[in-house]
Amino acid sequence: MRTGLTNDQPQVTVDLLIMTVSGERLRLLLSQRVNPPFTGQWALPGRFIGLNESAEEAAGRLLEEMLPVRNAFLEQLYTFTRADRDPRGRVISVAYLLIVSGRKLRTLLAEGKTPLRCFEVALDEEGLRLADETGLALSGEDLAFDHGRIVETGIRRLRGKIDYTDIGFRFLENPDEFSLGELQIIYEAVQGTMLDSSNFRRFILNRYEKDGRLSQTDQMEKRGRGRPAALYRFNGWRS
Amino acid sequence: MRTGLTNDQPQVTVDLLIMTVSGERLRLLLSQRVNPPFTGQWALPGRFIGLNESAEEAAGRLLEEMLPVRNAFLEQLYTFTRADRDPRGRVISVAYLLIVSGRKLRTLLAEGKTPLRCFEVALDEEGLRLADETGLALSGEDLAFDHGRIVETGIRRLRGKIDYTDIGFRFLENPDEFSLGELQIIYEAVQGTMLDSSNFRRFILNRYEKDGRLSQTDQMEKRGRGRPAALYRFNGWRS
DNA sequence: CCTTTCATAGTCGCTTTGACCATAATTAAT
DNA sequence: ATTAATTATGGTCAAAGCGACTATGAAAGG
Numbered sequence A, B: 001m002r003t004g005l006t007n008d009q010p011q012v013t014v015d016l017l018i019m020t021v022s023g024e025r026l027r028l029l030l031s032q033r034v035n036p037p038f039t040g041q042w043a044l045p046g047r048f049i050g051l052n053e054s055a056e057e058a059a060g061r062l063l064e065e066m067l068p069v070r071n072a073f074l075e076q077l078y079t080f081t082r083a084d085r086d087p088r089g090r091v092i093s094v095a096y097l098l099i100v101s102g103r104k105l106r107t108l109l110a111e112g113k114t115p116l117r118c119f120e121v122a123l124d125e126e127g128l129r130l131a132d133e134t135g136l137a138l139s140g141e142d143l144a145f146d147h148g149r150i151v152e153t154g155i156r157r158l159r160g161k162i163d164y165t166d167i168g169f170r171f172l173e174n175p176d177e178f179s180l181g182e183l184q185i186i187y188e189a190v191q192g193t194m195l196d197s198s199n200f201r202r203f204i205l206n207r208y209e210k211d212g213r214l215s216q217t218d219q220m221e222k223r224g225r226g227r228p229a230a231l232y233r234f235n236g237w238r239s
Numbered sequence C: 001c002c003t004t005t006c007a008t009a010g011t012c013g014c015t016t017t018g019a020c021c022a023t024a025a026t027t028a029a030t
Numbered sequence D: 001a002t003t004a005a006t007t008a009t010g011g012t013c014a015a016a017g018c019g020a021c022t023a024t025g026a027a028a029g030g
Helices: A055-066 A102-110 A147-162 A167-171 A180-191 A197-209 B055-066 B102-110 B147-162 B167-171 B180-191 B197-209
Strands: A011-022 A025-032 A046-048 A073-080 A091-099 A117-124 A127-131 A137-139 A214-220 A230-234 B011-022 B025-032 B046-048 B073-080 B091-099 B117-124 B127-131 B137-139 B214-220 B230-234
Touching: A011 A055, A011 A102, A011 A147, A011 A167, A011 A180, A025 A102, A025 A147, A025 A180, A046 A055, A055 A073, A055 A091, A073 A147, A073 B073, A091 A147, A091 A167, A117 A147, A127 A147, A147 A167, A147 A180, A167 A180, A180 A197, A197 A214, B011 B055, B011 B102, B011 B147, B011 B167, B011 B180, B025 B147, B025 B180, B046 B055, B055 B073, B055 B091, B073 B147, B091 B147, B091 B167, B117 B147, B127 B147, B147 B167, B147 B180, B167 B180, B180 B197, B197 B214
Parallel strands: A011 A091, B011 B091
Antiparallel strands: A011 A025, A011 A046, A025 A117, A073 A091, A117 A127, A127 A137, A214 A230, B011 B025, B011 B046, B025 B117, B073 B091, B117 B127, B127 B137, B214 B230
């Protein structure tokens, strides 16, 4: 991991902000630090960029090690460069935003195939709040380095993009078969607000069904509490 | 400048995409390389990040050296990390977008206070096109390194942000006294399209005059060909 | 059987936006 | 001096988008 830093040259890392929606909440994955600095504190998974890999490639390799998912959405978020952001020396971090589906994630977490822990995250005027299932509650300042800032930046980016891009569909468990209700839960979790289901449906269908990126299948939702929902398929990415 | 690269550690530079609108065209500033690689080719001004400065600070210092302007708008654009983007070795570039007014720029260029040259720039389906006053015409691939990509990224960012942020006002020569016609020229140059002046005026006034960020002064435009325009003041930034 | 829960359809009014048309106030040309 | 060209400004109209709200349909659970 991060060892033996010299002061000669800036070091460059990638940090991964892995986000998901599950249980109607926006969540992210953190790892607990075992080495100084910030030993024991929670941090975004990260690693140094190798000499012959791009930052994207480094992010992809880190992901393979920590969370073996395929075809996840990956987007460069921001580069954090404050000279004092790492007490060990000069470390610049290129942060990436990653979106994975809740189901994939639950499987991986349950199988213990990842050292990461899932935290529910909320951002409002009060600031950033994190909590895991055990009741552990953190604020942005409790995270190692400037990772609280990185998380804030990521959530704002998600919120900014969700209503003018198709980024919300990236959270779907199965883009080939989902109900508009599931999608609405994603939008609500990301935005941190409740939506009128009728208006939401109109918005989505107007925007994505007209041009063929979204189409209704002939399937219906099975086990559900209320009226069964029609299932849809999203085609927008495979172009 | 860029000398004596070793292969041990990635180097980190900042590159500056300095944009302006003048003569109804979107323009940017390039410097001609005097050292290898890409000797003689045109490139974005750039420099290495010092060990005790953030990327923003490095960008600010570079700007002081190349183009002494104050209060210019500076925003991180993207970080370019391809392992082969610099033939000398591993160099990562954090690109910044800078917006300066056309008048400031013309003054500085006229006074010879900068080694930079101003290029008109256009981006459409055909790709990126650059041209200076002497008739020199370039495409994105003619620029050094991956700077063509950086320029494209910057223009797209500008276009994406101009109609939902106040970034367009940053191009104004004098935000305390400008006509809506001047502002329209900026929007047209950035977007690369023509706008209906009546609709444009409605858009701007609805959006910025209502909440007090924009207010009409009691001055009128002097020397102009057609009907004199009312002058406005933008207050939105000083908060 | 009734209540709860969720899905779906539709209405109403307000705002935004694109495409126009019209007019006002200047300069440039004849 | 008149006319044409040019730019600024003020409107209209219809289509689209959107928030609030009402209503109805189809399932599960007591």
